Amino acid sequence: MSAAPYLCAGALFLLGLFGIVTSRDYVHLIGCLTVLQSSTYVLLLSVGFRPGANAPIFADHAAYDRAVDPVVQALALTDIVVGAAVTALLLCLVVQLKRRRGTIEPDRLDPASD
Numbered sequence: 001m002s003a004a005p006y007l008c009a010g011a012l013f014l015l016g017l018f019g020i021v022t023s024r025d026y027v028h029l030i031g032c033l034t035v036l037q038s039s040t041y042v043l044l045l046s047v048g049f050r051p052g053a054n055a056p057i058f059a060d061h062a063a064y065d066r067a068v069d070p071v072v073q074a075l076a077l078t079d080i081v082v083g084a085a086v087t088a089l090l091l092c093l094v095v096q097l098k099r100r101r102g103t104i105e106p107d108r109l110d111p112a113s114d
Contacts, residue, residue, distance in 0.1 A: 005046030012039035026094045026104045030087060037083045041076050048072025 016036025023029040048069040056070035098104050 005042055005049070009039045009043040009046065012036070012042060024105060024107070026097065026106065027091075030090045030094065033090075034083065034087055037079070040079055044072055044076040044079065048076075 013036055016032045016034075016039065019032030019035065020029060023032055048071075050066060050068055053066040053068045056067045056073070094104055097109075101109055103109065
C-alpha cells in the first residue's frame with residue numbers, strides 16, 4: 001500500500017486549514033473549508049481501497065471474490081453530498097450578509113449595527 005493518498009489527504013487538510021486561519025473574507029473561508037473537507041474524501045477512499053479488488057457488485061462474479069469495501073464508498077458519497085449542501089448554505093448566508101451589512105469581511109463588520 002502506498003502512502004501517497006495519505007500524504008495527499010494530509011496536504012489538502014493543511015492547505016485548507018492554513019487558508020481558514022489566514023482568510024480575510026467569508027467567500028475565501030468557505031472555499032478553504034471545501035478544500036479541507038476534500039481531504040476527508042481522499043482519506044476515506046484510500047482507507048477503503050484494496051489492491052486488485054473488484055467493484056462491490058456481485059452480479060458478474062462470485063460473492064467470495066475480493067471486493068472494495070462498499071461502506072467506505074457510501075460514506076465518501078454521503079460526505080460529498082453533505083459538503084455540497086453545507087457549502088451552498090454558507091454561500092447563501094454570505095449573500096444575505098452582503099445585502100444586509102454591505103461587506104463580507106469579518107474585520108469590517110460592526111456587531112452593534114444589528
